[in-house]
Amino acid sequence: MPRASGPLAEALSRRTVLLDGRLSNQLAAQGCDLSGGLWTGRALAERPDQVEAAHAAYVRAGAEVLITASYQIGRDAALLRRSVEAAARAAEAADHEVWVDASVGPYGAVLADGSEYRGRYGLSVRELADFHRPRVEALLAAGPDVLVLETVPDPDETEALLGVLADTGAPAWLSHTVAGGRTRSGAPLPGAFALAAASPQVIAVGVNCCDPAEVLPALEAAAGVTSKPLVAYPNDGSVREPATATWHPPRTGPRWPVAAWRRTGARLIGGCCRIGPARIADLAAECAGLDI
Template sequence: MTALKHLRDQLAKGNTVLIDGGTGTEIEAQGGAMVEGAWCGAASLTHSAIVQSVHEQYLQLGAKVIIANNYATSRHVLAQAGWEDQFEELNRAGIELAVAARTAVGADDAVVAGSLSTTTQGGEQPPVEELLTNLTEGAQIQADAGAELLILEMMGSIGLTEIALTAAGRAGLPVWLGWSCEERNGVPWLHYGGETLDDAMRWAREAPVELMAIMHTQTSESGACLEVIKRHWDGPIGVYAHTGIWEPPHWIFENTISPEAYAAAARGWITNGAQVVGGCCGIGPAHIAELAKTLTTL
């Protein structure tokens, strides 16, 4: 049985699946340099040993999905940071390091996921056709390099999500869709501010994805977002929240949630229907270790 089939079977049975924690923030925490305009996008070449080690740590803690370091490797993002010539190499390397980590640990039942985002890292959003081309190229390179799943990360508007879905669909891999949200007056809004999560889920309820997730959202606000997804979606749901402060190109580990408090929050998400749990920015191996312990008690 392939790792992907095993993952799908676990979700179909209603079981809970642990995924990794933040990758980019943990690369920096363990000594990797961030790049102005591309955040962690170049680290798969500049700090490959650290990138692979981060993946290995999460796998050793029991993560069954690891997300490659490809969140900030779109062509336009790398171009503004002076790394466009390494676009293909970086997208391949991100996947190859995750695969190498899985092999090193012997975690044959873990799935390597590619990451696709519409982030600009502070730059201008490209025109629609250019963005679609860039994301399509990135998705295909990741698929060819060995990704078994594509996760659309930090989706923050309906229009940009539609472009990312189209690009991901062309790669022929299963897709998970991750919304990034914030609460205003008790209402979850998409990250870019123009639409509510309720609006987005009405639009996305028939989207060709296998899982809907809340990700890169404050831990304290993720539960309300989960409730919105449940109203519109009867498939598997995931939650992987963040903690800390973003000061480009660095993640500041201030006012962060403790591993114990994060695990307690995740227990609530699981009780309320989340099947996939892990962490995003600022959530590191200590949090995932505590979360893994929590899962053994459910």
């Protein structure tokens, strides 16, 4: 079956759509070396066949959206294009409809120092827009279905990304990374969500790469300012120590209140760091039951 034939926004108006999990889990399981600043982008540069295989593992688990391996790539247009191509090949080989969504990671992700979980980089909105514009243009030239403006820690970066998006006319969804009921930079969530909600090109808003316990309060804040579909793809609750690249065990249990997320408006549901194909397969079954 070819890639999804209809717009993702249309599907979200009718049902829950299942996202994949983070590629790093599966690539590591496949023996890829993810050390260095590029993270999954290193596999894309050195072993693109393994990136395609990782995408395919999520397709077999039931994922309907594949997020490209471009999160931590700066302005390397060839690698950005390759990220879309690898996901597209896996989508085209699927036995169900699959959308290819191109990841535009935050400025801090390219720094590879954990600053995407702090924000407030000391750059102006214009400087952030100038950084993101060539990345967005390169990804769009490769023909993804939708852009993913993900793990955004700060309303200033949201504003910059939305400004670039407006110049392109492309559809996108945007997700903040949150902690303690605020964005990672400490901004109130309603105002941050309202920025994205006001963009006619943004088809969904929500949260990612956060503790699962943070999801429901954040979705409730989003639902208070928009009727657009919401997005939820947390990590497993572990805490990463950037200096040592190690993880502390999760504080929350393995069960997620997915039904409550959906009642609040979540229609794009999946996993982020340390969530692999097995967990996505479990979510596939759970989300299918919610749409009955």
